[in-house]
Amino acid sequence: MSEDAAQDLEAQMSKSPENHKRKDYLHWDDYFMATSLLSAKRSKDPVTQVGACIVDSQNRIVAIGYNGFPRNCSDDVFPWSKATKRSKKDDPLEDKKMYVVHAEANAILNTNGMSLSGTRLYTTLFPCNECAKLIIQVGISQVLYLSDKYAYKPKYRASKRMLDAVGVEYKRHIPLKKTITIDFETFPEED
Numbered sequence: 001m002s003e004d005a006a007q008d009l010e011a012q013m014s015k016s017p018e019n020h021k022r023k024d025y026l027h028w029d030d031y032f033m034a035t036s037l038l039s040a041k042r043s044k045d046p047v048t049q050v051g052a053c054i055v056d057s058q059n060r061i062v063a064i065g066y067n068g069f070p071r072n073c074s075d076d077v078f079p080w081s082k083a084t085k086r087s088k089k090d091d092p093l094e095d096k097k098m099y100v101v102h103a104e105a106n107a108i109l110n111t112n113g114m115s116l117s118g119t120r121l122y123t124t125l126f127p128c129n130e131c132a133k134l135i136i137q138v139g140i141s142q143v144l145y146l147s148d149k150y151a152y153k154p155k156y157r158a159s160k161r162m163l164d165a166v167g168v169e170y171k172r173h174i175p176l177k178k179t180i181t182i183d184f185e186t187f188p189e190e191d
């Protein structure tokens, strides 16, 4: 190819949109929080669906989880209700909290014992004290969360107390993209 032709080709390519990097690609933190949100969609909890995603220092997802009953504890047998002292349903054994495995705990368990030292945990809801204990014990070094709706509850204050004491960082994730649409209908068909 002559030098002129090569220059023409280069000029053409630089004008073509396919030759440029996409600008609206997902940033890592949005990607992992979106993965947590997608995982939360698997939860059958009628009130609060939580998703969590653990990521290593090379931005590889090592596990995900959502809140649900333990394996083989049927959603049709165990209660998704909350026992309140004021209601007739005040039987503590009819309270979901007796049975639910939290999203963060499920994500940690889904790693099958691999080292989580120095990893980050993305969760749609701030971890409770029980999950904070696990987070600390497995060596997760950073927690990113979307909502802290239960911040006023003692469990969550205890959680922060422990995370602060041992230097596990936590920060609210402010999404760069406010909306991410997953639309199976418009996915391009194969040739």
Ligand SMILES: Nc1ccn([C@H]2C[C@H](O)[C@@H](COP(=O)(O)O)O2)c(=O)n1
Binding pocket: 045, 047, 048, 049, 050, 066, 067, 068, 082, 096, 100, 101, 102, 103, 104, 125, 126, 127, 128, 131
């Ligand atoms: N960090 C958290 C906090 C809560 N969960 C789960 C436990 C329950 O299934 C649900 C909370 O229910 P609510 O009290 O809002 O009726 O969320 C979790 O997985 N991780």
Ligand SMILES: [Zn+2]
Binding pocket: 102, 103, 104, 105, 127, 128, 129, 130, 131, 132
């Ligand atoms: Zn928890």
